[in-house]
Amino acid sequence: MNFQTLSQLAVLCEERGLGIGALMLEEQSAESGRPQEQEFATMKEYYGVMKEAVHRGMTQDTTSRSGLTGLDAQRVGAYNAASEPFLGGPAGQAMAYALAVSEVNASMGRIIATPTAGSCGIIPGVFLSCQERFGWDDDYMVSGLFAAGAIGYVIANNSFVSGAEGGCQAEVGSAIGMAAGALTELRGGTPAQAIHAVGLALKNTLGLICDPVGGLVEIPCIVRNGFGAVTALAAADMALAGVRSVIPSDEVIKVMLEVGSAMPEKHRETAGGGLAQTPTGRQIMKDLRNKKG
Amino acid sequence: MRFKDVFSIIGPAMVGPSSSHTAGAARIGRAARQVLGELPREAEIIFFGSFAATYQGHGTDRAIIGGLLDFATDDHRLPDSVELAAEAGMDISFRQGTGLFPHPNTVRLRLVGRDTGTELTLTGISIGGGNIEIVDIDGFGVKLTGMYPTVLINHMDYLGVLASVTDVMRRGQFNIGHMSLDRKNRSGAALTVLELDEPATAGLLQELQALTAVKSVKVVDLNGVKQEQKGKESTP
Numbered sequence: 001m002n003f004q005t006l007s008q009l010a011v012l013c014e015e016r017g018l019g020i021g022a023l024m025l026e027e028q029s030a031e032s033g034r035p036q037e038q039e040f041a042t043m044k045e046y047y048g049v050m051k052e053a054v055h056r057g058m059t060q061d062t063t064s065r066s067g068l069t070g071l072d073a074q075r076v077g078a079y080n081a082a083s084e085p086f087l088g089g090p091a092g093q094a095m096a097y098a099l100a101v102s103e104v105n106a107s108m109g110r111i112i113a114t115p116t117a118g119s120c121g122i123i124p125g126v127f128l129s130c131q132e133r134f135g136w137d138d139d140y141m142v143s144g145l146f147a148a149g150a151i152g153y154v155i156a157n158n159s160f161v162s163g164a165e166g167g168c169q170a171e172v173g174s175a176i177g178m179a180a181g182a183l184t185e186l187r188g189g190t191p192a193q194a195i196h197a198v199g200l201a202l203k204n205t206l207g208l209i210c211d212p213v214g215g216l217v218e219i220p221c222i223v224r225n226g227f228g229a230v231t232a233l234a235a236a237d238m239a240l241a242g243v244r245s246v247i248p249s250d251e252v253i254k255v256m257l258e259v260g261s262a263m264p265e266k267h268r269e270t271a272g273g274g275l276a277q278t279p280t281g282r283q284i285m286k287d288l289r290n291k292k293g
Numbered sequence: 294m295r296f297k298d299v300f301s302i303i304g305p306a307m308v309g310p311s312s313s314h315t316a317g318a319a320r321i322g323r324a325a326r327q328v329l330g331e332l333p334r335e336a337e338i339i340f341f342g343s344f345a346a347t348y349q350g351h352g353t354d355r356a357i358i359g360g361l362l363d364f365a366t367d368d369h370r371l372p373d374s375v376e377l378a379a380e381a382g383m384d385i386s387f388r389q390g391t392g393l394f395p396h397p398n399t400v401r402l403r404l405v406g407r408d409t410g411t412e413l414t415l416t417g418i419s420i421g422g423g424n425i426e427i428v429d430i431d432g433f434g435v436k437l438t439g440m441y442p443t444v445l446i447n448h449m450d451y452l453g454v455l456a457s458v459t460d461v462m463r464r465g466q467f468n469i470g471h472m473s474l475d476r477k478n479r480s481g482a483a484l485t486v487l488e489l490d491e492p493a494t495a496g497l498l499q500e501l502q503a504l505t506a507v508k509s510v511k512v513v514d515l516n517g518v519k520q521e522q523k524g525k526e527s528t529p
């Protein structure tokens with residue numbers, strides 16, 4: 001890839017007169033040596049898997065093997081339809097879809113890691129709900145995935161994208177940043193605006209620890225995906241409105257690295273602290289062990 | 294760069310619940326299976342760090358075994374791999390490792406091949422998003438990501454071995470993206486790992502095998518075989 005930072009990415013986009021998604025497709029094809037059509041087709045297949053996961057999570061039983069989670073997406077969906085929710089509308093839809101995909105993941109169903117499985121609900125959640133709302137076609141959404149990928153590529157190589165290394169800010173936080181930037185571009189924002197959206201979003205999750213109860217990607221992961229979808233929409237709206245990330249997004253990414261590196265091991269996916277070590281969290285872990293015998 | 298392309302960020306397609314603890318683990322298992330070159334008869338799986346703390350909840354155990362059965366990360370049979378491996382006659386044990394380890398998500402596999410009795414000890418780390426590195430093979434330090442078709446050459450550490458290897462590559466028009474070499478001692482056993490831009494052909498492997506000082510040649514290709522059962526839902 002010919003860029004290592006988001007500001008380099010913006011400069012390249014300007015030089016070549018391309019959006020982030022189109023630029024990433026070119027760069028990807030150059031990196032892999034495979035034609036652009038082939039890389040695009042692979043990504044389109046992935047988008048198909050995302051759609052399937054949303055559908056499955058909204059219609060089928062997603063009770064996890066532990067029995068701790070499942071069907072919350074359908075609860076939110078039914079509530080959105082029957083009541084007057086605070087969010088409701090497209091944001092409520094995005095939230096329900098994000099929960100749906102995360103629940104499919106927790107029940108050992110098939111998903112696309114974006115960038116990880118723990119955060120797999122956020123991008124499909126906002127992408128599918130926005131596609132329905134704005135009537136975009138699949139190819140347009142796939143170009144959005146390339147844009148999200150370009151942003152994630154920079155975050156991953158300058159910081160981290162796994163809870164074990166950098167806490168939940170690295171997983172859910174990165175996914176929100178990727179989604180926010182991609183949405184900004186899909187709605188006609190410039191690469192510079194998209195990059196502001198990334199910084200705005202990331203600032204909101206700095207410091208978020210990874211503390212899954214019983215070590216399972218269920219509590220709090222699933223609801224964090226629901227919240228994440230809503231935050232991504234908010235960040236994209238701010239960026240499109242002209243709000244800027246005064247601390248440049250590349251510097252925010254460095255802060256994520258600093259904060260994650262300083263995070264104690266108990267807050268990095270080991271289930272040794274945080275929600276996992278609350279009285280209830282510990283009790284759940286004990287029950288799970290006993291269940292296994 | 295730790296992450297090299299767009300599909301290391303968006304992807305892999307996988308069976309849940311964890312990209313590092315499930316998909317990454319499956320890829321480490323599959324890489325080990327391909328280095329061994331056959332189905333293992335015995336598999337001792339030693340977990341370190343976060344892997345040790347949470348492997349059951351994330352299905353890391355099932356993922357590793359699925360990998361040893363040569364399953365891709367999105368194979369719907371992954372959740373049932375332990376039972377499938379037992380049926381195939383694999384003797385499996387899991388334990389928690391002690392001592393130093395290179396990464397929070399580390400696993401060491403000790404395998405014995407079913408057909409030839411070949412033994413293999415391999416250490417892998419799962420660095421996030423389903424991406425992995427194999428860092429040690431039978432005591433040789435390596436760096437194998439599984440992102441590219443990879444050729445492993447066991448050879449003696451003679452002057453000029455590497456030159457003859459790269460000469461074979463050049464003649465066959467195979468471009469090397471990354472290369473590492475480690476040896477036990479001077480003039481002793483050595484292992485060279487080559488990450489290629491395109492899949493290795495049978496002809497290439499034969500030519501490498503024929504070089505003096507080369508003991509064996511293995512291939513790891515985690516992307517080469519397209520997923521089976523495409524479009525099918527995974528078992529819940």
Ligand code: SF4
Nearest residue numbers: 118163168171210221
């Ligand atoms: S809490 Fe940990 S496991 Fe769960 S989504 Fe966040 S980083 Fe992933």
